[in-house]
Amino acid sequence: MAEPTRSTPRRRPTLADVAAHVGVSTTLVSLVMRDVPGASPVNRERIRRAAEELGYHPDSRAQLLRRSRSRLIGVVFRVQDPFDGDLVGGLYGAAGDADYELALSAVAPGRDERRAVASLLQDRCEALILLAPHSPTSFLAELAGRMPIVVVARSVRHRALDVVRTDNAAGLHLAVDHLVALGHSRTVHIDGGRAPGAAERRRGYHEAVRRHGLTDSSHVLPGGPTEDDGAAAARAFLDLHPRPTAVTVFNDRCATGVLDVLSKAGVSVPGQVSVVGFDDSRLARLSHVDLTTVAQNIGQMSHLAVTRAKDRLDGTDVGERELVVSPHLVVRSTTAPPTTTPSRPTATTASSPEAASLG
Amino acid sequence: MAEPTRSTPRRRPTLADVAAHVGVSTTLVSLVMRDVPGASPVNRERIRRAAEELGYHPDSRAQLLRRSRSRLIGVVFRVQDPFDGDLVGGLYGAAGDADYELALSAVAPGRDERRAVASLLQDRCEALILLAPHSPTSFLAELAGRMPIVVVARSVRHRALDVVRTDNAAGLHLAVDHLVALGHSRTVHIDGGRAPGAAERRRGYHEAVRRHGLTDSSHVLPGGPTEDDGAAAARAFLDLHPRPTAVTVFNDRCATGVLDVLSKAGVSVPGQVSVVGFDDSRLARLSHVDLTTVAQNIGQMSHLAVTRAKDRLDGTDVGERELVVSPHLVVRSTTAPPTTTPSRPTATTASSPEAASLG
DNA sequence: ATGAAAGCGCTAACAA
DNA sequence: TTGTTAGCGCTTTCAT
Secondary structure (H helix, E strand, O other), X not given: OOOOXXXXXXXXXXXXXXXXXXXXXXXXXXXXXXXXXXXXXXXXXXXXXXXXXXXOOOOHHHHHHHOOOOOEEEEEEEXXXXXXXXXXXXXXXXXXXXXXXXXXXXXXXXXXXXXXXXXXXHOOOOEEEEEOOOOOHHHHHHHHOOOOEEEEOOOOOOOXXXXXXXOHHHHHHHHHHHHHHHOOOOEEEEOOOOOOOHHHHHHHHHHHHHHOOOHHHEEEEOOOOOHHHHHHHHHHHHOOOOOXXXXXXXXXXXXXXXXXXXXXXXXXXXXXXXXXXXXXOHHHHOOOOOOEEEEOXXXXXXXXXXXXXXXXXXXOOOOOOEEEEOOEXXXXXXXXXXXXXXXXXXXXXXXXXXXXXXX | OOOOOOOOOOOOOOHHHHHHHHOOOHHHHHHHHOOOOOOOHHHHHHHHXXXXXXXXXXXXXXXXXXXXXXXXXXXXXXXXXXXXXXXXXXXXXXXXXXXXXXXXEEEEOOEOHHHHHHHHHHOOOOEEEEEOOOOOHHHHHHHHOOOOEEEEOOOOOOOOOXXXXXXXXXXXXXXXXXXXXXXXXXXXXXXXXXXXXHHHHHHHHHHHHHHOOOHHHEEEEOOOOOHHHHHHHHHHHHOOOOOOOEEXXXXXXXXXXXXXXXHHOOOOOOOOOEEEEEEOOHHHHXXXXXXXXXXXXXXXXXXXXXXXXXXXXXXXXXXXXXXEEOOEEEOOOOOOOOOOOOOOOOOOOOOOOHHHHOO
C-alpha cells in the first residue's frame, strides 16, 4: 500500500531545530526571524533557507509569553452582523498600522459576551474593542478596571470607558434636511426600538422636524433593527392618513423591509414615498435597492478605536473619552421631491394626531 | 484631583501571586483552577476566593505552551458572509462538545486567506477548518502536509484534504421535483457563476429536468452569488418568451435580487412565477420574503467538520475524505402551482430560443 | 557577530 | 493532599 500524504506529520520544528540544522545558536536564529540587525549576511541567508526548508513558523505563544507585552488587541464582535463585519475589516487595517495584532472573539447563539470577553482575557490581550456590546454598563466598567476598553457603536457614559460612535442625531438631521429640501413636509420616522443608537436617532428626528416647524406633521412609528421590523412598520405606515410622503428609517436592514412591503403594495419609491436608511451597508449599495442613506464612517471609526486603545496603553494623555464621528448623507435613488397631489385640500395646520387613527 | 478609575493597573496576577497570597504551592493553585481533583475542599475554597479577589485569569499562552497539545482548532471565515457566520456559530458549539477551543481568523478586504492561515499557524492550532476557501488546491494540499485540514462548503478533490459539503445537486433535484409536482414545466435556473457549488447546482438542475423529460423547456440564465447578480438575471428572465413559470436560484441572496426585480416589474410571486432559493439563510426566513428554499444543514456540517478534525488528530481511522450532507427543502410562500393562462395557445414544441430575442 | 544562560507563566513528573 | 523540579519555545541580558 502506498503511504498517502501524511496529514499528521512530525513535531513542528522549533528555533532550536533550525539552529541545529544550520549549526548556530538559537539567539542568532531568533534575531534573523525577527529581522533584527546583528547577524552576518551569510548566516542570515543560511538561516532563512533552513527555516523555509524545515517549514518553520515561530510559536506566537512562546513569543508572547516571553515578551513583556503581547501587542494584542481583543475584538468582540457579532458574527452575524454585517456592520460588525465591516468594522472588523477596518480594524485589521488599523491594527496593522499601529503594529498590533487582533484576537477575534465572536458573539454567537450560545456564546454570549461574557464568554467572548473571558476568552480574550485569557489570551492576554492588552486592550479590548467591543463592537456594539449589550452587556450592562457595570460589567463594562468592571472590565475597564483591568484594561483599556473601547466601546464602538454604542453610547455608554462612564468615566473609565472610551467610546467611538457615530453622531446618530446628526445623521437624522441630515436625512430630514435632505427630505425637507426636496419639498417634503409630512414625514415619518421608523424607530429602532431598543437597539443601540435608536434613541439618539429618534431624538435627532424630533429635533430636525421641530427645527423645520414640522412637528405637527411628523410621526414616529415603532420598528426595530431587522427587515421584519421594517416590514411590520411599513404595513402600519400604509394605514396612515394622510399618508406621509417621506420616511426615515432606523437602519438599512429595516429600510429594506420597508421598501419590500411598499413595493408589494404597489406604492412606488421614490414616486409616492421617499425612503432614507442608515448605515450605508452593502444592502443599501445594491443596484436594485440603491437606497439613500446616512453613512457611518467605518474606516474612521476603526482607526479611532485602535488609536484610542493604543493611546491608553501608551499612557498618552487623551482628552475626551467619547469620540463622536460625523456621518454623511449618500443620496441615491429612493428619495425625490414629493408628487404635488395632496389627497385633501392642504390645511395650513395639520389636524390633531389622534385623527389619523380614526377612519 | 481625585484619581480616576485606573484603566492600566498593576501587572496581571499570576499563579504564583495567588499561591503566595494563600500560602500554598503553585501546583495546588493550578489543580484548583483546572478543576482537577487532588486538593482539599478547604484549600480549594481559599484558592478560589483568592483568585477571584486578585482578578486572576490563567494565561492561556503559558498553558498552551506548556501542554503538549494546544487543543486549538483554527477557523478561517469570511467576516462579511452570513452563511459563514452561521457556520462559526455552529462550530463553537461543536468544538465545545469535543473539548476544543476555536481560534478565529477572518478573511476581509485587505486580509487574504494566506494571511489568515499564517496567523493561525503561529497560534499553534492543531487543525484548520476553512470555510468556503478560494485558495488554489495546491496551497490547501501543501497545508494538509502540515496538519489536518477540513474544507467546508467547497468541493476539493485531493487525497490529503477532508471536505464537508452539502449535496448541491441533490438540492436542485429537490427544488425541481417540488416545482414539477406543483405542475410547472417551463423552468429556469439562475446560475451562481464561478461561486463554490454553482457548477454542481447547475448540474443538478440539468439532471432533474432531464429526468422529468423537461429539457426542452428548461433554461440556465447566467447569474452569481449576490443580490445584484440576481437582479440582473431577473431582468433577463423578464425578456424570456414564453416566460417560464418557475425559477430555481443559485442561492438566497441572489433570489432576493430576483424577487425584488419581479416585484417592481409587477410580476406576482408565486402567482405568476414561483421562486426557489438555496441556503435557508436568515434572508429566506424573513416574514416578508418567506422564500421556499433548499436548506443546508448547518448544525450537522459544523459538527462533522469538528469531528473530522478531531478524528484526524486522534489518528482515528476514518473512511471517506469527503462528507456530503443532504439538504432538505423548506417550502414557504414563493412557490405555488402555475396559473393556467398561457400567454399564447400552447405549442407542444417550444419555438427556437432565437425567437425570444426578436420582437 | 555570536553564544550561554536565565526566565516568561504554566503543567506534569515525581517526591514527600 | 501537598510541594519540588524541570522545561514548553522563545527573547533577552550579558559575555565573548
